[in-house]
Structures are given as C-alpha cells and as structure tokens.
Amino acid sequence: MVPYETAAAAPPIPIGNPPASSSSSSSTTIIPKPPEIDGLLAGAGYKVRSSDLRHVAQRLERLETAMLNSPSQQLSLLASDAVLYNPSDLSTWVDSLLSELNQSQSLPSLPSDLSDLMSNPTALDGSWMDQQLPPPTAAVHNQQPPQLTVVTAVEEDSGIRLVHMLMTCAEYVQRGELALAGSLIQDMQSLLTRVNTGCGIGKVAGYFIDALGRRVFAAGGGGGVPGGSAYENEILYHHFYEACPYLKFAHFTANQAILEAFDGHDCVHVVDFNLMHGLQWPALIQALALRPGGPPLLRLTGIGPPSPDGRDSLREIGLRLAELARSVNVRFAFRGVAAARLEDVKPWMLQVNPKEAVAVNSIMQLHKLLGPGSSGDPARPAPIDAVLGWIRSLNPKIMTVVEQESNHNQPAFLDRFTESLYYYSTMFDSLDACALQPEKALAEMYIQREICNVVSCEGSARLERHEPLANWRERLTRAGFRPLHLGSNAFKQASMLLTLFSAEGYCVEENEGCLTLGWHSRPLIAASAWHAVAETAAGAVSDVPVVGGVVL
Amino acid sequence: MPAASRNSIGGGRGFGINDDVDILTEVLKRLDGRSVCVAACVCRQWSSIARKDSVWEELCFRHVSPGVRPVVVALGGYKRLYMVCVRPLLKRMTLARPDEVQLSLSLFCVHYYETLAGSGPPSSLMFLCNPVNV
Numbered sequence: 001m002v003p004y005e006t007a008a009a010a011p012p013i014p015i016g017n018p019p020a021s022s023s024s025s026s027s028t029t030i031i032p033k034p035p036e037i038d039g040l041l042a043g044a045g046y047k048v049r050s051s052d053l054r055h056v057a058q059r060l061e062r063l064e065t066a067m068l069n070s071p072s073q074q075l076s077l078l079a080s081d082a083v084l085y086n087p088s089d090l091s092t093w094v095d096s097l098l099s100e101l102n103q104s105q106s107l108p109s110l111p112s113d114l115s116d117l118m119s120n121p122t123a124l125d126g127s128w129m130d131q132q133l134p135p136p137t138a139a140v141h142n143q144q145p146p147q148l149t150v151v152t153a154v155e156e157d158s159g160i161r162l163v164h165m166l167m168t169c170a171e172y173v174q175r176g177e178l179a180l181a182g183s184l185i186q187d188m189q190s191l192l193t194r195v196n197t198g199c200g201i202g203k204v205a206g207y208f209i210d211a212l213g214r215r216v217f218a219a220g221g222g223g224g225v226p227g228g229s230a231y232e233n234e235i236l237y238h239h240f241y242e243a244c245p246y247l248k249f250a251h252f253t254a255n256q257a258i259l260e261a262f263d264g265h266d267c268v269h270v271v272d273f274n275l276m277h278g279l280q281w282p283a284l285i286q287a288l289a290l291r292p293g294g295p296p297l298l299r300l301t302g303i304g305p306p307s308p309d310g311r312d313s314l315r316e317i318g319l320r321l322a323e324l325a326r327s328v329n330v331r332f333a334f335r336g337v338a339a340a341r342l343e344d345v346k347p348w349m350l351q352v353n354p355k356e357a358v359a360v361n362s363i364m365q366l367h368k369l370l371g372p373g374s375s376g377d378p379a380r381p382a383p384i385d386a387v388l389g390w391i392r393s394l395n396p397k398i399m400t401v402v403e404q405e406s407n408h409n410q411p412a413f414l415d416r417f418t419e420s421l422y423y424y425s426t427m428f429d430s431l432d433a434c435a436l437q438p439e440k441a442l443a444e445m446y447i448q449r450e451i452c453n454v455v456s457c458e459g460s461a462r463l464e465r466h467e468p469l470a471n472w473r474e475r476l477t478r479a480g481f482r483p484l485h486l487g488s489n490a491f492k493q494a495s496m497l498l499t500l501f502s503a504e505g506y507c508v509e510e511n512e513g514c515l516t517l518g519w520h521s522r523p524l525i526a527a528s529a530w531h532a533v534a535e536t537a538a539g540a541v542s543d544v545p546v547v548g549g550v551v552l
Numbered sequence: 553m554p555a556a557s558r559n560s561i562g563g564g565r566g567f568g569i570n571d572d573v574d575i576l577t578e579v580l581k582r583l584d585g586r587s588v589c590v591a592a593c594v595c596r597q598w599s600s601i602a603r604k605d606s607v608w609e610e611l612c613f614r615h616v617s618p619g620v621r622p623v624v625v626a627l628g629g630y631k632r633l634y635m636v637c638v639r640p641l642l643k644r645m646t647l648a649r650p651d652e653v654q655l656s657l658s659l660f661c662v663h664y665y666e667t668l669a670g671s672g673p674p675s676s677l678m679f680l681c682n683p684v685n686v
Contacts, residue, residue: 242675252658279676282665283658289623290657320668324661327626436678489651496655499644500680 041090048090055160059094066098092168095161099191158194159201163421165191166208170417173216181216185209199432204425207448208417211455218456230305230313236449237276239442243434245501246525249494249508249517250363251280253527254400256490258359259287261398261529265357266296271350271394273342273365275302278317280363282324289328297331301350306338314338342369343383347390360391360399366472370409370465388479392532398484403472405516405526408454409465420454423524430519433503469514469526481530485513490527570597577601581610585639605630612638612647623657627664636663640680 041048048056165188172181188209195202241247262268268288272280281300288295300321307313314336325332339345342365352358369384381389391399406423410416427447434440453464467475473483494508494515505520516523569576580591580601588611592602601607608630609621624633637660638647645652659677666674 242678245679252655255658277669279662279665282661286623286627286657286661287654290620290654320665323668324665328623329626434679439675439678492651493655496645496652500641 046090052091056091056094059091059098059157063094063098092164095157095164099161158191159205162188162191162195162201162205162209166205166212166421167414167418169212170414173212173417174413178216181212185213185216189213200429201425203444204421204428207424207451208421208455210448211452214452215456230307233449234276236442236446238279239439240446241279243436243439243443244431245498245506246517247279247363248497249515250402250525250527252283252493252497253486253490253515254361254363254402254529255280255284255287256493257400257484257486257529258284258361258398259291260487260489261359261484261531262288262296262357263291265397267299267353267356268296268359269299269301269352269356270359270361271301271303271352271396273303273360273362275304275314275317275336278302278321280361281321285321285325285330285332286328289330295328295330297333298325299333299335299356301335301337303337303339303342303345305340312336343373343387345387347394350394352394358394358396360394360396362400363402364404366401367403367409367465367467368463370467371460371462373460384475385479388476388481392480395532397531399481399530399532400527401472401476401530402525402527403469404466405468405518405523406466407468407471409467417455420451424451426519426522427524430503430505430524433505469511469516469528472526472528476530480532482533483513484529484531486510486515486527486529490515570595573597573601577604577607581607583611585611585634603631608634620653620657624660627657627660628667633657633660636660636677637680640677 038048038053041053165184169181169184169188172178172184188205192202192206192209195205197203197206237247258270270281270284272278285298288298300318302314302317304314315334318334318336322332322334335351337345337349339349366384366387369382369387371383373380373383380386404423406419408416408420408423410419424447428444431440431443431447434443450464453462454466457463476483491508491510494517498506498508498517507518507521509516509518509523511523511526514526514528516526518524569579576598580588580598583591588602588607592599605625609624612624612630612634624630627633628636633656637656641647641652641656641659647653647656659680662676663674666676
C-alpha cells in the first residue's frame, strides 16, 4: 500500500492513491484520476467522488432553495464571514454552507466559485445533473416553508455529515495536522448533540469521535485508552458473549473441529490462548463425555494474564472446569500459564507430552502478535513468527484460529480508520437487535475498547491489529501450516445456533473450508482450522484433508 | 383421592388411575410440557409423579440413546434441562435430530458451568428467552 503523501491542496478523499497534483488547474486531464472521482466535474476543477454525486446534487438543490428563499439583504452577507478550507471539495462545503444557513440565520460568505456556479449553472455539466438528480426528496421539501426545509435536511443528513467529518479529521491526523483535527473534533462533538446518539450512525460516530479525541488530545501521544484491569475486561467479555453470537459461534465451531480431530485418541491436550472464564470448554467436555467409545483423558492448559491481587484466577477456573468434568466422568487435568503477553509464553511451560494429541485454540489472540514486539531488536524474529514457530514444534493435531474479518492493520492511518468505521458500524447494527440489558450496554463498552485501541494507539500499544482471512491464510501457510476444512457438521451447528438468536440478520457462510459469521452478508468473524505438516524434501503437501464428521 | 375415584368408577372393585403409579407415570410421560405442569396441580400424588425426571426425559429426547442420561443427570436433570433449554429451543427446532439434541446439551452444559461459579444467576441462556423476530 502506497503511503499517503502530503500533497499541497489534497482534498479529504479516503482512497489509496494520492490524487492528482493541483486541484483547480486545467492541466489535470493528463494525469490519470483515481476511478472514484467524477471525471466531468474534475474537468471543472471540483473533486467529487462518483458515489457522492447524488448526495451533492441534492444538497446543492437545497442550498439553492434556501438561498432563494432567504431575504435578499442577507444574501449579500454571504460574501463576508465563512471560511471554506477547500472549495474544490464540493460535498464538504455544500454541507457546511447548509448547516451554517440553518444555524445562525446569517448567511455565510459566498466564495467566488459559488457565485460563478450559481450564475452559470452550465459550469456543472448538465448531462450528469440530469442523470443523477433524484426528484422526490427535493420536491417534497420545497413544499415546506424554507427555513424548515433546511432544518429537516440537516437533521437527516447530520449522520452523513458526521461520517464526512470523521474522514476529514482522520485525514488531518494522518497528515499530522493535529490543530485542524482538534477543531474538527470539537465541531463534531457539537454536531453530535443534534444527532440521535442512541442508535445507528450517531452512536458509532460518538465512539469514533471519542477515540480520535484521545489520539489528538492525549499528552504524550497515542494513548489514553480506557485501560481496564483484567477483571474488568473479563466482565465486558462475558457480556459480549451473551449479547451477540460472535463468541458463541467461535467457541462452538472450534469445539466441533477439535472434537473431530480428537476422534480415536485417548490422551488429548488442549492449549487455550485466552482462558477468560473458560466458557468454551464445558461444551467440549460434555461432547467428549458422550462420544462413542467413551471420553479420553483431557488435559487443558489455559493461558491468561496474571491476576494483580494475588488471586489465582486461572486456577479457580481450572477447578470449576475440573468439577464439571468430574460430574460427567471425564478424566481431566488443568494447568494455568500466567503471561502478560502471548509472546512471553515458551513451549516448555505447556508441558506437552509427545504421545498426546494436541489442539491449539486461539480465539482472537493471534492478531495481537502482529505488532513490532517489545524488544525492538530487529535481529529477533517478529513475535508472530516466533509463536507460530513454537506452535508448529508442538506438532498439533489441529489449531483453531478465529479472527475478526477486517483489515485494521494497514500502514496508513486513514485506511485503518475507514475500514474500522465500516466494520464497527456493521457490528453495532447487529448489536442493536439485541434486547438484553445490561448485556448490550456492556457489550458496547467491550467493542468501544477495541475501537479506541485501533484508532488511538500506536506501536506496541496497538494490539488490535486485525487482518482478514486471506492474510491469515497466507501467513499460516508460510509458517508451515495446512488448512483443515471445517466440514458440514460445523456449518450445520453454526446455522442451528443462529436460529436461536432473535435477530434475523446474521448469516453463516462457508469460505474455502472456513466459516464466517456476518451481519447482512458482511462477514465479521472468521473461523478456520489448521494443522502442521512435516516438510517433505520438495516442501509441498498435496492433500487437504477434511476433518471427518462424528455425529453423536 | 384414591377412594373417591374407586367409587366413581363403579362401586366396589373398579380400577382407579391413581392405584398404579407406574401406569400413571407412563401416561404422564406422553404429555407435552404444559400438560405435565397442569397435571402437577391435580393432587399431591400426581404432583410427585410429575416431578419424576423420567417423565421429563421422555419430553426432552424421545428417541435418544440412553447413554445421554448420566450426563444430563449430572448437569441437573431432565426437568431442569427442559425448563432452561429444551422449551425455548422447541420454539425454533423440533429437537428430533441428534445434532439438535447435541446442541441443546452443549448449551445446557454451559449453563450448568455458570451455576458452579456461584456468582449470581446464570445468564448464558438468556438469549433464548427472546421471541423470534419474524
């Protein structure tokens, strides 16, 4: 990905390639434009994304109506006060003009561009206007009194404005213009008061504005994340587990794959990279208890953060799991490994017996290893490679990996910001359907912490470096793993699980042997299974084994 | 009351439904959940029979292998399984297939595990209480 270069008058358009050099010179036709910008308008010196054209046309119509309906002496005041940062960015200045018209009743200044525009409408190529204009909304609004027209328009579109402002602010942050970003944050906060922050775009925007604020206003750069104790995190995690199906899907899918991989083995060992309350394991213990041929000896090694107050929370969870295993007659042994970070764990701590079948279970943990690592020593391998290396040395029968399906680890801040805005908007949409309180509110706090980490942290503090399934496939294949297809039992179970949730928008999809759970066809979480293969002389493995189905 | 029913059938040596507990159990086993609960309100004898786990076992999994029983008993019994897990699930699936049975057992197991924690009422199955959004 090409890093975003600092261009002199670059408009805030969140695309990968830097835009053409100058905004209003007529020599831009030679330089190839990124496909999203409307070519016709660009010829007139305006940069508008093609996807925004309808929106901009609507707003221009409303602006025209508002101006025509305002008293003539106020129109002359248009020339005086407003400062428009970037006249070539049609959508932003139209939005800001409309909001100023609404806010103060004194019309902002009209830059010469706009007066030319109004007096010479053919500057906008008539053809696109005819094609793109949506008649209904403008017509309806024109029937109402003019001031009211502007008010309702702004209220409806405040959400869209917020999104635009968020993108602009992120772009300022990326360019290092923190003062501009800071003032925009304050504008957004005042706009937030006029928007419904209880749901929808208002709520998501609120969290992102907060995260940007932490980044911009933090003393000492990049921080101020609401850091919780491990105990708080566990509580939020638990409510996230209850409010929406993502974690349940992860647990049940991983368990099904592990169960099938353990078929025929009498000594099995599961290594859990993040034990939390151990909610994943009761179901596996019960399934092992009921498997034909009887349960194996099950060892569980749970990794988790050390408890600050001397409580051995890992051991407590282990005791509870042991009690459950005892009541269903499964021979069980537990071991806790306390480590602040996954890269601190060494394979000898897990005490793996060579005769047992090993399963490694990572639910949303591997992405935390994609950072620079705390040693800062370039000679040492990256944390992810080191950890994948020792996992491979354990020769696991199966490694289950569940990760967020989004790219929040791109080098450019704006790309990360944009992607996470869409991802978390979708996730909040899905959460809206949940009716359980206080689970829903606490689940939102859990997600909010992720957002803060993605947006406002950097370096080794930024742990939430989510990457999509395609990246993980490539990375794991390079590290010597081969995929295990999850099979139809896992798919059926996931579908059944979803029917139990009251919201109707969830969907399970199969993606080359992996399963993804999403909301309205946007995958949000992806589960996959892997095993390590011994390298042949040629280094190639031809078969992709399917994990066999065991139905109880 | 046994005496009353004997008289009502036809004086002297009739057979009353309450005489044979096993027959009564077999009859109650074939009812649906709500009817069993209604039956439990009839009299003390019916109430004690209606609380037998074997009645609820039939309700939960009519055609499942007996190996499941010790696990269910260990996790709290069939009546509890029905109340907490099977009844909400029956609104959305028939629980006739083994994989549906397996899913309900897994959910029940998580619920039991939460009760072991002893920190407040278990909540992992609360999502089942929501009506299905059509």
